[in-house]
Amino acid sequence: MDLKLKDRVAVVTGGGSGIGQGIARALAAEGCKLHIWDRDKSAAQETASSLTATGVIAQSTAVDVGDPSAVERAFAETLARNSRLDILVNAAGVLSTGLVADLPTTEWQRIAQVNLAGVIYCVKAAIPVMKQQRHGRIINIASVSAMRGGGSVGNTLYGTTKAGVVALTMGLARELGPFGITANALAPAVVDTAMTHTALTEDAKRRILERIPLGRLAQLSDIADIAAFLASERAGFITGATIPVDGGILTT
Numbered sequence: 001m002d003l004k005l006k007d008r009v010a011v012v013t014g015g016g017s018g019i020g021q022g023i024a025r026a027l028a029a030e031g032c033k034l035h036i037w038d039r040d041k042s043a044a045q046e047t048a049s050s051l052t053a054t055g056v057i058a059q060s061t062a063v064d065v066g067d068p069s070a071v072e073r074a075f076a077e078t079l080a081r082n083s084r085l086d087i088l089v090n091a092a093g094v095l096s097t098g099l100v101a102d103l104p105t106t107e108w109q110r111i112a113q114v115n116l117a118g119v120i121y122c123v124k125a126a127i128p129v130m131k132q133q134r135h136g137r138i139i140n141i142a143s144v145s146a147m148r149g150g151g152s153v154g155n156t157l158y159g160t161t162k163a164g165v166v167a168l169t170m171g172l173a174r175e176l177g178p179f180g181i182t183a184n185a186l187a188p189a190v191v192d193t194a195m196t197h198t199a200l201t202e203d204a205k206r207r208i209l210e211r212i213p214l215g216r217l218a219q220l221s222d223i224a225d226i227a228a229f230l231a232s233e234r235a236g237f238i239t240g241a242t243i244p245v246d247g248g249i250l251t252t
């Protein structure tokens with residue numbers, strides 16, 4: 001299926017690693033021009049140069065999405081290079097575990113600033129140009145934890161930030177639909193990335209696998225392929241949706 005994404009301009013936050021990097025590669029394979037944003041400057045540069053080496057037009061920007069003025073500067077820089085923005089993928093995110101009673105308020109502020117406020121800042125920066133184009137695709141990476149109050153003990157605050165992303169996505173669909181802009185989210189369960197390797201013991205991973213009907217963790221391509229589809233013209237009538245890409249874990 002031709003996704004008709006040739007020469008579309010995409011910003012991928014968190015594109016230096018994991019899911020963001022996987023989505024950037026999938027969009028590049030479909031002919032998009034990529035802007036890789038990440039707080040980790042060298043990770044962003046590495047993703048961009050590995051794409052450039054294959055003939056893709058890709059640039060990197062070091063930006064903390066939780067800093068609204070840094071996001072505005074990064075957008076200005078991106079627009080100066082391309083003068084349009086077709087696709088915004090919000091994949092930058094941080095994990096935090098601990099009981100609500102135990103986690104310091106500053107830890108809540110840290111994760112909410114990236115996982116929720118960061119998405120809002122990037123979306124706010126992208127809306128004016130997408131409205132002007134009367135075209136845009138916003139894809140937010142939420143999590144199945146949003147649908148289950150975190151999903152496990154110690155995950156409540158992380159899940160709360162992702163539940164905010166689900167609500168934001170639905171509201172954006174309503175606000176932006178009249179301008180030809182769609183907003184959707186993906187809700188992965190556990191994806192085989194650096195974030196998961198750091199956070200999960202082998203025992204925790206085994207217990208999660210027991211609950212996944214399809215019997216494996218998600219690979220990056222499982223998420224990236226759906227993101228590329230949502231970014232495409234083929235998905236033009238889907239908006240406000242949060243699509244679980246979870247191997248069926250929400251059914252158990």
Ligand SMILES: NC(=O)c1ccc[n+]([C@@H]2O[C@H](COP(=O)([O-])OP(=O)(O)OC[C@H]3O[C@@H](n4cnc5c(N)ncnc54)[C@H](O)[C@@H]3O)[C@@H](O)[C@H]2O)c1
Nearest residue numbers: 014016017018019038039064065092093143190191193195
């Ligand atoms: N890995 C999973 O199992 C899983 C499951 C569900 C949802 N998610 C979500 O998917 C997204 C990507 O996760 P991942 O597993 O690829 O993690 P990852 O740690 O591999 O990648 C996250 C990237 O985001 C960047 N980042 C972090 N804070 C940032 C900030 N303030 N500004 C800019 N960049 C920042 C990091 O430098 C990193 O490159 C996150 O939003 C995460 O919550 C992951």
